[in-house]
Amino acid sequence: LPTGVSFLLSSDAHLPERVGDFCQAYQLVERLKIPLERIVNLEK
Structure with missing residues (x-):
């Protein structure tokens, strides 16, 4: 994943x-x- 993109998960x-x-x-x-x-909607 060298491009540095972010991800958003959905059900x-x-x-x-x-x-x-x-x-x-x-x-x-x-x-x-x-x-x-890299997952923007992950609660940490």
Whole structure:
């Protein structure tokens, strides 16, 4: 990720009960080794 871009995570829910479920988004962050400090909407 040498470009220095920032990321914003979303649940991208298609069902009401999945709104706010960031499990898949976080799995992608882990798989791609995105530094947590590059995620702008992550509560620290």
